[in-house]
Amino acid sequence: MTRNVDESTIVAGRLVREGQPAKPRLSRKHREWIAAALFLLPDALGLFVFLGIPMVLSLSMGFFDVSGFGQYTWVGLRNYREMFNDQLFLQSLKASAIYVVVLVPAIYCVGLGLALLVKQRIPFVGIFRGMFFLPYVISLVVIGLVWQFMLVDQLGVVNQLLANVGITGKSWLGDPKFALGTVLFVSVWFLMGYYMIIFLAGLQEIPREFYEAARLDGANSFQTFWGITIPLLKPTSFFVLLISTVTAVAGSQGFDLVYIMTKGGPANSTSLVVFYVYQQAFQYSHYGYAAAMASFLVVTLLILTTLLFIGTKGGRFDFD
């Protein structure tokens, strides 16, 4: 819209003299691009400063011997070569692999099971949902300390309860045979509420008509679950598998629970890669070596997530 002001004209908010051509205004598409860029800028800056730069620095550090007191010595690929000759690193890789292979399906099953449970129209279901979600909002340090206390040899409440069914003398955190399993159990307990909520949202997206039609066709609960619920939960399942895989490899619970409950012991049985990287960096001052291992972990994670994308076709589902 334009209006006359003396001998001048306002065009697109600009004062233009008579006789001078008005500058062309930006197209809608360009303005949207600029708006989008401005909205994204704060996040992009944050990611660049707090993720991008540290990631590049970390990748670079893997090629140096870093003293921890400001001295950097170029060592090329030595850190990477050492990594694959380091028995403790290989042992931590094995422990992490077991952790991922058990945690991801366990989280999927428990999260989905709880979601199906709290989707039911039962009294006080809101309280149950809150109870299952509660562990996720508690500090991992507190969780680690409480479980450590409950799992202590002989006197712990877990052992006291198990003694009633004839299971005695177990050291859940002090025996290499059980320690990783115990950390896994506590990890699942901590994460189950979060994934329950994700699955619950997915379940509520499934149109009720599908279930009604199946019921009219005489399908039982089992058939409904496998024929309707699971296929229509594919996008949610993809999200859960992706996030839980990343969480299992590099999630905070993998480090925090180990740090609090076992310190990587007994006999390195719970020394997951993230914990071993921490030890090498901050307990042994091998910053370059730790950076090399962290870089290896990032590449492994990238491969895993890419495979997941390929295997599930990006979580897309179709009705064919």
Added chain:
Amino acid sequence: MKHEQHGPDRLISLSSPVSRRSVIKTGAAAAGTALTMPYFFSRTAAASSLKFWQFYAPGGSVKTQTQWWQDMVKAWNDQNATKVDLVYVPNSDYVNGSKLQTAFASGNGPDIFIISPGDFLRYYNGGVLVELTPYMDKAAIDDFYPDVIATRAVDGKIYGLPMEVEPMAMYYSLDAWQKAGLSDKDIPTTWEALLDVAQKLKKGNQFGVLFETGPGYYQNFTWYPFLWMTGNDIVNKDGKTSGMNTDGAAATLKLWQDTIKNGTAPRKSLGTGGSDVVGNLAAGYCAMQNLGIWGISALRENAPKFKYGVFKLPLPPSGKYVTIAGGWAFVANAKGQDPETAAKFCVWALGSMQQDSIQRVVDWCTKAKSDMPPRKSVLENANAAEVYNTGEMKVFKDEIFPGARGEPRVPPEVYKPVSDAIQATQLSGADPKQAGATAAQQIEKFLSTYTGASII
């Protein structure tokens, strides 16, 4: 009126419209100033005082210890232009955490801090420790027990001043002892007797004995004296070989393994770990506990009614008694803002022959804590003598401390193989001989290329 003071021109400018651009400019300038001001303020503040990182004050949980630190700093600040500020770092962050390491890695290490012998080489080899010898009198240097100061010195030059000596011993519950029908005559003096007594003391949910089970520097620290008593060492005197592949090392690994195998020791301790006497021995979780002298003050403060006794570490067959003496030391940062004043502070606080310096160590070792002193003059002090001649402190002074050897300063490459050998045998049932041999091989591989300060 305020407006009238500005005159008509100012009033006119205020009435003119304020453009968006000028608002943005002003806002950006204000934000920039706000962001940079704390930097200038913090640098200004930092330049006027030396930062002293430790885990006692001002946020510590034991009032007498916090007070000791605050009194010390107040006394210095009252007499000197360059002030010292105490910076409290929680123990978990300081001992096992990453705060100190990351501070040095980013070039922002504290001016003064405390370290244990286990950490000495990391900082010495990193070139961040100030030599304190030039600021000390010869009399003061001679006043420190040679074994105690040796772990903080390189080639006769002192880089850290110990504030305490914490020898390890065995504590036992008098109640559990009596219930098991044991008397003073049953106090074990050999490893074999220790295992036997532990078996007798195991009752219901109470374990007979507790050794540290968590992996880490502390577990190694508690294990070393048992190895030393067999006449072996993790690094031999030649500095190139390890004694971890000896029969003595295998026997030591087997001793701790046997306590787990026969069920007399737990695989996991209560409380904050094996160094926590209140959470374990006083709580009735075990009847004997391998522990340092700090247990006396911990029990005095937190379980005053608990009755206990202490005895020195039992001997292996044909072994010679040795115990380990840990403890923290003041050190000054060579890359800090004023290394010379930082060094002078350390010496003034703990390493001078002035009466206040000696009294400070007396107060720390006898009032704030229950530790053996690092200096001879402290034991000769009349007030301290009273403390060291009564109760369990007397046992420590007369029987346990005389066999003390300073905690070794081992780099991670030596510590870790030993730790793995202890963990593998104690908790995973590995063959002690094999585990020791593996550790020795790894240590010797490292020693063959090590070029830092002497480990032994």
